[in-house]
Amino acid sequence: MCVFSSPFPDVDIPDVSIYDYLFRGLTGAELDRTAVVDGASGTATTYRELTAQVDALAGAVAARGLGVHGVAAVLCPNIPAFPVVFHGLLRAGATITTINSLYTADEIAHQLTDAGADWLFTISALLPAAREAAERTGIPAERLVVLDGADGHPSLQDFLAAGAPAPEVAIDAATHIAVMPYSSGTTGRPKGVLLSHRNLVANVEQSRGLLDIGAEDRLLALLPFFHIYGMTVLLNLAFRQRARLVTMAKFELPEFLRIVQERRCSYLFIAPPLAVALSKHPMVDEYDLSSVHTTLSGAAPLDGELGTLLAERLGCRVLQGYGMTEMSPVSHLIPRNAPGVPVSSVGYTVPNMECRLVDPATGEDLEIPAVGESAAGHLLCRGPNVMLGYLNRPEETADTLDSDGYLHTGDIATVRADGVVTIVDRLKELIKYKGYQVAPAELEALLLTHPGIADAAVIGTNDADGQEVPKAFIVRQDGPVGEALDEGAVTEFVAARVAPFKKVHHVEFIDAVPKSASGKILRRILKTTDRT
Structure with missing residues (x-):
């Protein structure tokens, strides 16, 4: 095998739950820092208040029988209640399947059934589709939680006011499934991706040194928390770094620009369509975006010229990352403090990962060059952030994870002698x-x-x-x-x-x-x- 890995040293990955990893070590000063701000209203929640709400939610659901063997679905946009519910459910030992807020009742019902979810947490704006899906899948009204309240259903406030203590939960972080986001993998219908607590902890630990997010940073949380990108690099990584999350429930360019200006956001996480708007729309010049020092694009390929244009327009560092839901998701990143790495690339392999490039026609490993750039090959990745498999899909799991533990990404890449990886095409049909x-x-x-x-x-x-x-x-x-x-x-x-x-x-x-x-x-x- 011709293996290449990160130029950065491996990191230690704690053998703990994602809750313990993020919140157990909070100091007194950190507890009083702002954790979440509602971008629309400016309402702030401190880390002390957040952890108290997380513990209260965990106690309430545990008292109602939702725990280590339960599966709960979360259908919710990026609002301050999302991290409370998400980490409260994980604190109770439950497994979470996050659902796209744009889904129809049919799509919600399909995921509820496939994931085996018997609880559903949502908001009143999404209740019509959620209620129809819940009724079709046998979830009773008392287990359809409407966070902002609705007649006939429990609310978040009901749970927080219940006063039940958070349970003591013993799990194996390496094998207990924390989340089941849905992904199509390299082809086919969406499948539940089994990600353990260790997978989530590992990917935050692998990424945080490269992204260099500080406690003073304010991260605009536009990318949806239900997507693994927002879940890991926003919801979890921001909390690990004691930074401030500024939530935005729905994208509208004027509101986006207003929030960045008024909340003084410093680190933006975006996808390429927003990079186009920020680079070209005349409205951008009407707002003060000088607080932004870094923008990271992910979820789809960012053109190098567009990345350069964006950097010039905003006067900030533009990074690009690569990954898959099946890798929790980050496998490659341009580090914040690594000038000279082309924005058209996806940067370096993150620590603790090994990669190979294989000839798509023969399956033979391609040579890693001592100088210059390799030939293009199918990118294979192995590491502690790689999923345990697909839910109830042994054949698809075997097609994606080989016997050596390498995940077949379905993407074609090259690697330079210095370790910089560029995605050039894809095999997969997505x-x-x-x-x-x-x-x-x-x-x-x-x-x-x-x-x-x-x-x-x-x-x-x-x-x-x-x-x-x-x-x-x-x-x-x-x-x-x-x-x-x-x-x-x-x-x-x-x-x-x-x-x-x-x-x-x-x-x-x-x-x-x-x-x-x-x-x-x-x-x-x-x-x-x-x-x-």
């Missing part, structure tokens, strides 16, 4: 739209339920702004229903049944979907003939 994962197979399965569609295939194609969007290739069913089918009918059918980021943007009608002898859709052929 479409990355505005940082969200869209699985072609999920949309194809939905399209095939339409009576006018005989066959379907979905690929990613670029729109006018260079953003990757889903495109459907449709084979019409014989007969009047199929003959009447047009692009508008297809896009409306999908839009009514999925979250907005999964909508089909383009439709092309074809005579037959190209497939291999084994029946696998040959997407590469569709990509080469794509006329979008």
Whole structure:
């Protein structure tokens, strides 16, 4: 094997729960620091208040029977209540599956069923879809918690006022599942990713020295906490560094800019679509963003020219990171204090990880060069942050995690002699739209339920702004229903049944979907003939 690793020394990973790792060591002075600020209102919560609320929530749910063997779902935007619920449930020993706030009732119900969740925590604005999903999956009203209150359901305030002491919970941090975010992996429908307490602790410890977040930093928490990126680098890493989280529940550019200006945010975590707005929108010049010293882009590839433009516009350091939900998620980062690393790269492998590049055609390891840059190869990663597997998916787990413990990322990368890694392409079929994962197979399965569609295939194609969007290739069913089918009918059918980021943007009608002898859709052929 030709293995390369981080140029930085390994870090010690405590064998403790994520709660103990983040909160047990708080000193008196740290307890009085501000932990969370509501970006909209400015309401602040100290670390002392946060930990008291976390403990109270843990005690309340434990008294109601939710503990080490329970699974709870959290459907909630980035509001100050989220960290209370998230860490309170973990404090009680429960396993959490976080759900995308944009999901429809069908999508929520699917995840609740697949994860085996028997509790659901949400807010009143999302209650209609949450209630429908809960009813369909057998979650009773007393276990559908509406954080801001709703008739017939317990609220967060009810739990905090209950006065039940936090339980003493004994778990094995290396094997007890802390969270089950859902990911499509390299292909297929979303699957529950089994991440242990040790996985979460490890990834914070691996990342924090490179990102160099200080206690005086104010981190704008726009990236959703339900996504592993926001969960690790915002919700957990910020608390470990005793920094201040400034929450933002929904993106609107004027509000984003106002919050950065008024809350004096210093460290921004974004995805590439926001990098475009910050680099080019004239509105940016109307606000004072001088407090920002660093911006980190992740969740999707950031173009080098765009990164440079962003750095010049904001007068800040721009970093890029890479990872997957299956790696908790960070495997590569441009360090904050490492000038000269191109922003078009994803920087260095984080400590405690080993990587390989293999030839996609032969599976043979590629040589790591003594000088210059390697050939492009499939990136494989191994480390303490790599998932335990997929929930109830042994075949998919075996396809992704090999017998040597390497996770097959599905991305094609190069590595320089000095260890800088660049992602150049991807093997996997996932479409990355505005940082969200869209699985072609999920949309194809939905399209095939339409009576006018005989066959379907979905690929990613670029729109006018260079953003990757889903495109459907449709084979019409014989007969009047199929003959009447047009692009508008297809896009409306999908839009009514999925979250907005999964909508089909383009439709092309074809005579037959190209497939291999084994029946696998040959997407590469569709990509080469794509006329979008």
